[in-house]
Amino acid sequence: MLRDTVRAHLPETLPPRLGVAVSGGSDSTALMHLMADIARREGIALFVATVDHGLRDEAADEAKAVATQAQELALPHETLRWQGWDGLGNLQDQARRARYRLLTQWAEALGLGSIVLGHTADDQAETVLMRLARSSGVSGLSGMVHVRSQGNVSLLRPMLSVTRAELRNNLTDIGVKWIEDPSNRDIRFDRIKARKALEQLDPLGITAQTLTDVAENLERAREALAQYAQDSARQIIRVDGGDLTVDRKGFVGLPEEIRRRIIIAAVTWIAGRDYPPRQSTIDRAQQALSAGQTLPIGGCLLVPDREKTWICRELKPVGELVTGVAEAWDDRWIVTGPVRPNVEVRALGESGISQLSDWRDLGKPRKVLLSSPAVWSGETLLAAPLAGLPGEWHVKLSDKRPEFFASILSH
Template sequence: MPEPGALFSDIRLAGRRSLIAAVSGGGDSLALLLLLHDYLKCLPERPSLVAVTVDHGLRSESAAEARAVGELAAARGIAHRTLRWEGAKPASGISVAAREARFSLLAHAARQAGTDMVLTAHTADDQAETVAMRSSRGQGRGTAGIAPATLYDGDVWFLRPLLQARRATLRAFLRERDIGWFEDPSNRDARFERARVRLSLDEARTQLLLGEARDAQRRREEEGRSAAHLIRNYAQQPVPGLLRFSLQAASDPEAGLYTFRILLAAAGGASHLPDEERSAEILRHVLADGRRASLSRVIMTRKGDWLYLHRELRNLPEKPLVRELVWDGRYRISTESPEPDTRIAPFGTVNAAALDLPAADTPTHLLLSAQAAEPSAWVGDQCVGLAQQMKGIALRPLAAPWAKLLPSFDLAPAAALLGLMHGEPPPALPFDGHKGHNE
């Protein structure tokens, strides 16, 4: 079993008063909790540790398992909370919904504890299974697997310090301490893809998949650094909501295409990069004949040496102005004193046409089209003004497609994208040493 110091010493704990360990009661998460507790006891200055169990309410045994985790934690002087996934559960896509609920509840617990750090117990075996599933579906960039860190909702880091540890080793550690754990029956239920993959993997295949993951991670990070370079040097934002990309860089068959897909997602507020083949086809046609095209809710127009991108006007949302909301996947909008009759809706073509725009080297109709799709404050049928210009309303651009989940693999292009759009940079990776190489 690796020494706790080898697992956790790269994590930057200085200045953090607490941290969260996600503990389900399974063998991996119990080992994480005990190893982390041992490590923290050796530090002269250490944050407080809070174990959090998410009870999804999907099995009759889950409440008792959460209580058992609480008892184990209390016996060792570790604070413990149980958070329950309340409300109706979806009839389909339950695994995805449960994962999102788990992220949300754990992030909420972290914020309440005054920390930006949640540790989870994903192992090397989880990594191999993930890569096997994604490879079977041909998910190119996804074959990098599970990132050592993921930023959730822009402010909470989910760290996976056990990604180099094996499941069998962690269970051996628990047996040495005479500690039992709970087995989720779904882990061996062949109706679930991960269970089928888990049962099919032997040691040789597992090692091969882990090697493939490391290679894919290096490629993904290299691609991200190349895209970040192109964004910083060949992309501009003439006005909020309008991006342009130099044709000199757009014609690059690899880095240029990847950067183009990132800009498409950003301009359209998409939660995923647009399809690679479709993006390449559209880009070829636009570069060849200069025609106007649309993809992923984005209008693309070639003018001179630039490719312009802005949000199309259809399917733009209208939302009541509350203390904080995400609008169109592109902006996080907040206010301290929301007015009950105020909503956030698109500015519209009529209002955009009345703008007095400064002279620029950008075609006026593109500036106006982009502004028409920007968020604005409305009271009844009256537009009060663009949200970005309203006193008391804060507007933060989001780095779609990483607004909700930003894997550490993609930190470089996300930071460059936020710099382009004058957004807040993502927080630094909470790692020292080798794990922090893509800061």
């Protein structure tokens, strides 16, 4: 039974309040009905959201149609509107990023710890094919994961083993209609090309289900490699505030794949990137770290220091960033202390470090300190807690950032 299949791929104990993202297509519409049944049986409060990307005239009416179905199921519904596209760049990529951002903000506002998404075995198979075309490795070919964190919200995908045909048959059986998005037939998009390619591969036995099975096999391999990378990182890396120090000799002695994973984890954790740098960039970083060379990578900086190398935030991405006290600076630092007029948080930078006389006593390279948060009043440095001048202010990493070693398991 589909409901039992979906439930088996959700956490054993569901939170009391849960979100579900519904576009109105067959996959997410089926998910909404299945989750409504599960929520009724388990006493869960279920909330529905639809993202209107504003890219098609029909989108607003489609969101209203979802709202009507949600109302029939006695579920609260909200339409989230994206108005951020400037007509430049990769539309599908920007729309996807906006969709997750809007859904996460919606969930946080409602106190929802998790959102259930309607990705299917067909989506998984298409993802594997597209990543094959990009020569992806184990992580890429393991496809979409069943659970992924987006800030403080968990994204759950309980239908990755269920095909679109099964879901449509289920909707037909219960007399529920769905919306056909015309963009799903637009072969300008890579995903639609992959969908068409799957139809041609079927005679070879390469189906959505077989590619999903391959992704699951590689996911087990990915988990094993991630565990090895975490164990190795604990031996050669020390966390120093928001920076990392790497023992170069230990790093060089690791297998190349593990070195690659450690660099990706470090850059992602420090710079807060959604996606890792390109493979060629990671390769250069491996070489630079092993050789004790300075190199910027993905908003971070490799800084050699005797037998170790620091991985820290690069100054350039945060050089003009300004927030108030008690606000998140660089989406990871929280500065606490007196809130006064004209007092703000900025990077320490060259002008700040020139006002410190004993920063060398900390034993940190100059370049590492430059990107650290500092408290300013105009051009006067009031505090630099990570550079030896705490004053009346203190700094800590945001609770939204996971502990570094734990974060390795998510890459």
